[in-house]
Amino acid sequence: MTRRRVALLVVALALLGLAATAALSVRGGGSDGSADDAADISARRPVGADGTTTPTFDQSETRDVEGNISGGRIPVFTHRSARLEDLAPPVVVKPVRLRIPSLDVEALVGGVGIAPVSYELDVPPDETLVSWYQFGPSPGGAGSALLAGHVDYDGRAGVFYRLRWLDPGQEFEVGYEDGSTRTFEVVGRRQFEKEQLPTTQLFSEDGPPTVVLITCGGEFDEGRRSYSDNLVVYATPVAS
Amino acid sequence: MLKRVLPFATLAFVLVSLLGLGTAGAQEATGTVTIVHGFRGLVADVYLDGTLILESFEPERATDPVQLAAGDHDVEVREAGAEASSAAAVAGTLTVPAGSNLSAVVHLSEDGEPTMTVFNNDVRGVPPGSTRLVVRNTAAADPVNVSLDDAPLAADLGNPKEAGREVTAATHRLSVSAGSEVLLPPQDVPLQEGTAQYLYLIGSQSDGTVAWITQTVNGLTSAPAGVPTGNSGLAAEAPGAGSSSVLVAAACFFVVVAGLGAREAVRAR
Numbered sequence: 001m002t003r004r005r006v007a008l009l010v011v012a013l014a015l016l017g018l019a020a021t022a023a024l025s026v027r028g029g030g031s032d033g034s035a036d037d038a039a040d041i042s043a044r045r046p047v048g049a050d051g052t053t054t055p056t057f058d059q060s061e062t063r064d065v066e067g068n069i070s071g072g073r074i075p076v077f078t079h080r081s082a083r084l085e086d087l088a089p090p091v092v093v094k095p096v097r098l099r100i101p102s103l104d105v106e107a108l109v110g111g112v113g114i115a116p117v118s119y120e121l122d123v124p125p126d127e128t129l130v131s132w133y134q135f136g137p138s139p140g141g142a143g144s145a146l147l148a149g150h151v152d153y154d155g156r157a158g159v160f161y162r163l164r165w166l167d168p169g170q171e172f173e174v175g176y177e178d179g180s181t182r183t184f185e186v187v188g189r190r191q192f193e194k195e196q197l198p199t200t201q202l203f204s205e206d207g208p209p210t211v212v213l214i215t216c217g218g219e220f221d222e223g224r225r226s227y228s229d230n231l232v233v234y235a236t237p238v239a240s
Numbered sequence: 241m242l243k244r245v246l247p248f249a250t251l252a253f254v255l256v257s258l259l260g261l262g263t264a265g266a267q268e269a270t271g272t273v274t275i276v277h278g279f280r281g282l283v284a285d286v287y288l289d290g291t292l293i294l295e296s297f298e299p300e301r302a303t304d305p306v307q308l309a310a311g312d313h314d315v316e317v318r319e320a321g322a323e324a325s326s327a328a329a330v331a332g333t334l335t336v337p338a339g340s341n342l343s344a345v346v347h348l349s350e351d352g353e354p355t356m357t358v359f360n361n362d363v364r365g366v367p368p369g370s371t372r373l374v375v376r377n378t379a380a381a382d383p384v385n386v387s388l389d390d391a392p393l394a395a396d397l398g399n400p401k402e403a404g405r406e407v408t409a410a411t412h413r414l415s416v417s418a419g420s421e422v423l424l425p426p427q428d429v430p431l432q433e434g435t436a437q438y439l440y441l442i443g444s445q446s447d448g449t450v451a452w453i454t455q456t457v458n459g460l461t462s463a464p465a466g467v468p469t470g471n472s473g474l475a476a477e478a479p480g481a482g483s484s485s486v487l488v489a490a491a492c493f494f495v496v497v498a499g500l501g502a503r504e505a506v507r508a509r
Contacts, residue, residue: 220476
């Protein structure tokens with residue numbers, strides 16, 4: 001074998017190694033077949049389609065008029081009461097309970113907001129509770145409803161310790177404050193580095209109803225007492 | 241090499257720039273406008289550039305936001321049913337810069353004369369969990385002090401001025417005074433996350449008819465910065481096989497080896 005052939009063989013092997021590395025990194029990302037679809041269905045749509053307090057103007061209502069309107073087009077003006085007494089936040093039926101039979105999870109759900117300074121989800125220091133992001137939709141409402149739980153806390157396994165074993169096809173049940181329940185089916189599971197977490201999508205307030213179960217995962221940084229990743233499970237309502 | 245490519249690159253750049261300008265020009269420039277009626281006692285016909293756009297528009301109502309062509313628009317407000325040629329009760333020019341978000345408010349001046357004021361709405365996103373609360377004095381009243389949950393929100397706010405800040409999204413209590421006179425006792429204001437809430441003080445201090453009317457701008461929400469849900473490492477993946485840093489190191493190694501191999505191959509030829 002000539003020196004050139006040896007060199008070319010080295011190049012080929014190195015490229016093969018590179019390809020294998022790339023393949024490994026894709027698998028290591030924890031992506032499975034349906035996860036990307038699940039990610040897409042909650043993709044953010046243009047703002048204002050929520051139709052709650054002030055639905056935005058529908059461009060299709062724009063009509064041409066004869067005459068001297070500047071710009072040649074004038075929209076239809078719809079109007080509503082501006083009285084302070086008529087200002088009411090939209091009614092949301094809150095989730096209060098979560099049951100995941102395949103993981104033997106039965107937990108209380110509480111609404112949480114935003115932690116001051118960090119602007120992170122204000123997850124309480126109780127590893128048995130599930131936290132619902134109260135400024136987003138309730139599970140089953142338009143957009144992405146988010147339920148977070150600890151994987152562990154102060155040395156104790158948390159309510160979502162086994163979340164990484166919840167697979168597509170498995171179901172869970174959400175109980176609401178009015179006594180009703182609703183079943184959701186897992187459609188995907190993904191792991192993201194915390195810096196890469198697609199928060200805009202996970203907290204989207206419009207689009208098809210999606211429920212996101214989220215906890216921590218990946219490597220653990222002993223110094224910062226923090227995980228490198230978030231583990232995300234996507235689910236959609238089961239038609240009842 | 242560079243000398244040969246440069247003229248083509250320049251030409252391509254110029255063409256792309258021209259194309260960009262062309263499409264920008266073709267798209268009609270607009271601004272967003274909301275009309276707010278804060279003049280009690282006048283059921284109004286509102287004309288825009290001479291065309292009746294709102295018929296029998298009741299006080300204490302506001303339009304939904306609409307897109308208007310950028311530029312100057314004439315606004316005339318007449319008593320409902322009045323001839324289009326009759327003198328307007330309120331008339332003014334609405335200047336709409338492209339991309340702006342404006343509120344045109346028909347209201348009383350400090351002296352109690354009907355007038356129109358155009359406010360610029362700050363519709364930048366708000367931090368997660370918060371609401372942008374803005375108060376605007378459009379009442380026939382002395383400059384007012386506005387308190388939010390017993391702390392000052394606006395001091396000595398004259399007509400037609402505004403003041404505000406970002407606050408936690410929750411129900412807050414607002415009260416209004418002018419000097420030592422209480423104009424409005426504490427009143428609940430439910431604020432929704434990810435919105436801007438504009439509150440207009442209307443009515444007349446001398447008649448004792450001061451009240452708030454309001455306008456909501458939706459869609460200013462932003463997502464939480466992260467989800468901290470573990471602090472003990474019980475579920476930690478072992479750093480090693482499959483960890484991203486090892487994979488990156490491996491990739492770098494193979495790239496370097498491939499490079500060295502390629503160099504040898506070229507030399508050996």
